[in-house]
Amino acid sequence: MRVALLAESFLPHMNGVTGSVLHVLRHLASEGHQTLVIAPRSGEITADLHGARTELLRSVPLPSYPDVRIVFARAARLAAILREFRPDVVHLASPFVLGWQGVAAADALRVPSVAVYQTDVVAYAEKYGMPQAGALVGRHIARLHRRATLTLAPSTASLRQLEDLGVDRLRHWGRGVDTERFTPARRSEDWRRKTAHGDKIIGYVGRLAPEKQVEDLAAVADLAGSRLVVVGEGPARLALERALPGAVFTGHLTGAALAEALASFDVFVHPGESETFGQTIQEALASGVPVVAPGIGGPLDLVRSSVDGWLYRPGDLRDLRARVADLVGDEGKRRAFATAAHASVQDRTWDAVCGRLVEHYTEARVLRPIDDALLLRGATRPAVPATRGQESRSWSRYVALGDSLTEGLCDSSRMAPGQYRGWADRLAQLLAHTRTDARPFRYANLAVRSRRVQHVIREQLPLALSLRPDLVSVMIGANDLVGPRVDPIALAVELETGIRMLRDAGADVLLLTPFLPHRRASMIFARRFAAFASELRRVAADTGAILLDLEALPAIGALELWGDDKVHLRSRGHRFLAYRAADALGVPDAEALGSLDAALHADDDPVVTGSWLSRDALPWAWRRLRGRTAGDGRAAKHSDYVFIGGRGDVRAHMSS
Known part of the structure; x- marks a missing residue:
């Protein structure tokens, strides 16, 4: 199969969208499929792309978040690129701007498109101080995903959100986790001593941006006998360092360094309420770390409250503090939750998840001729x-x-x-x-x-x-x-x-x-x-x-x-x-x-x-x-x- 992947963001900027695309490329290459990546050009790429061809297009940085790049490519340009590659299916990774032109190009060539919903852009618009744009963004998302042959959503909450927007042809497709990299065996007492000086570690991993609500961690920053550790980079870092003066900010970590830090946490907290999935939550669970997250969106599918973590009432910071304090102060409960957390993700390997993705590609190839006949x-x-x-x-x-x-x-x-x-x-x-x-x-x-x-x-x-x-x-x-x-x-x-x-x-x-x-x-x-x-x-x-x-x-x-x-x-x-x-x-x-x-x-x-x-x-x-x-x-x-x-x-x- 020949698969063209259009990604709204890509290397060298690493986020959930980029990480998913890299895992998909690896799996497709191992199965003998040919791939093309169309994405924004934003810097040198040194990572292994597993034989994928690339078409990196001129992009401009988002003013409020320079790491995010926007491509303004015409559908005709994308259609020409796709026509030369002759894809069997077009994979749209978290489509919005580039993805809209991509689905139009796929339509022009009558190629099936599979849109992967990964980002709650409506919530992001509101977090970035543009509530009036929320309705417009919602309509754009609905139009785009209704136009795609098939839409994949990572959680029951995101499926429900898209259904409410009138999107049809929805399928559930979660995310895999690298259980060899993220494992309790990576826990390092040396890293813990250097970072927290013997205190219990309350940790967060992710982008430092308004939509992640990292400032809510102030509710747990002064818990006795604990140290707050924040892993990540983003436009909100300076403001967060002022808001959380006692926290340790490590900056962006990847690979073995990230796995070591994550496994060395005692409790992982993710306060964001607009997560369609929550990949770092899943990686924390694989690392044997209990999770505290809001009971909304993606965490509802990942965290089993009172089994491998706690789900607190969204927006209730007193409840957040109580849940974290419960785990920090109870070593026996923390250990039991950690064991259950590690066991919960062992069947979520990327190979299994990407195998299901290929099945969705095949379904889209069957559906596309039916859609064309109906349009006629x-x-x-x-x-x-x-x-x-x-x-x-x-x-x-x-x-x-x-x-x-x-x-x-x-x-x-x-x-x-x-x-x-x-x-x-x-x-x-x-x-x-x-x-x-x-x-x-x-x-x-x-x-x-x-x-x-x-x-x-x-x-x-x-x-x-x-x-x-x-x-x-x-x-x-x-x-x-x-x-x-x-x-x-x-x-x-x-x-x-x-x-x-x-x-x-x-x-x-x-x-x-x-x-x-x-x-x-x-x-x-x-x-x-x-x-x-x-x-x-x-x-x-x-x-x-x-x-x-x-x-x-x-x-x-x-x-x-x-x-x-x-x-x-x-x-x-x-x-x-x-x-x-x-x-x-x-x-x-x-x-x-x-x-x-x-x-x-x-x-x-x-x-x-x-x-x-x-x-x-x-x-x-x-x-x-x-x-x-x-x-x-x-x-x-x-x-x-x-x-x-x-x-x-x-x-x-x-x-x-």
Whole structure:
């Protein structure tokens, strides 16, 4: 197997992410797999990479933590690197910035991606004084991991956190521990004498950074007969030395020196409350040292309270002090906990853990073709229940909301001059034809050209609610997104209020993401459309709406589906969209019916005369100069229900 590993951080900076990547490289090499590492360049690498190729990219240091480097690589650059390597799977180690571009590159090459969640970035943002960024970071993490083929999380707490963010395809994958390096045999009485002068040692190992809450160790720094020893480096060291004046700071230790220090502790304390796992906790247990940690996050899976350590109430420093004092003052209990701690990790070798990782790679390779097939059909993967599963529903009152696309502009197939059909009209007929009961099928189309999200919320939504529909389609936002200034996230939040009102009224909602044609001029808006679509995915998941993710459906941008005015779908485009919507709603054999319809009406688009400049562009510019739109003074196509019979006949029918 050929595995490309993208790591947000890498050597020479050693942390949990780097350590895991090195163990994975060693195991994959021993099993005969070929590897490539794509990571930030930040210094000379002297460690053994076990035959891995490297692509180290230009990076910049994080201002508040220079050891952490950020790579701003374009997805196209990463795709070129991956294309040359030809990976079978892309491993994303704690993805965030580089990982986002990496998952996009993997998608472009249709290569399965396995995202390994290792860092609670939301909690880190809050610890670094940016609480307002927490929600944004959470949404970014959710989007990234939902896009990956498979996500691996190290603990039950992190699995639950990702589930709450709406991430699917989750698997548990813990971390291994080097039981040959971390062992009670490394305990050194000489090291203990030199470091603590005969006192009991309360020790900590890890980064000295705000998210680790090392300052909480002040609660135990003055326990009688003990000495606090802090192993590690980081941006908070100077502040911690001032806060903990009696503690011994050893600096960063690695290899045998780290193993010796860890095994020589009497009690290991890790006060951080945002740990997704806690690798140093596991290494302390392997070293035969009882652990005291907060009862939250990763420690819940590692520390068996009252067996090999204590879990204290998060944020309760008096409880922390009492738990540590209990072990420092009771040698018999400390010895019993130490024996249990060492025994608890003997089956967690890196070879066993990495063997399970390869099994996850294999699963991702099976899942990726399934995802690709679903995307071609305009549906998202079946693990998201809000997207599909409507096969048993039968609707009788359908209302369409939106702008010119839903009104049907440019779909003049078999219509009188000046009249249009459109994908929503076509969908209504499909739904009417597939009904199995005797209830009449009613359809209203409230869409008006040039409308924006605010118009849907203020004008179309109240009328829709008065019609008491059981199905509503909503496709809106394109006119907002091509404006001079727009906030896609705020726009989605505004639309979400309307979706919730419809859902609270008992209606099913088909939510469609806006899309662009594959024209170079359209690309200036691509980032806005992608951001808006990403938010609509969240809205669909949060509200239970049925999502037709057209932004993830490349075929909709094909120019042969677009009209001569270059901004609306032609008839074949409306047919294509109607059948994708029918498929998302569970209409039987919608895809096959769509292919047949396309074949029967391949030449159904009327010929349009005149130049694009005089026919379309100049009238649009003139309206804009006068502050007007093409929809001014227009009423909805069907502001009340029309009755659609079983053979496709359409007759007006009052909703009352």
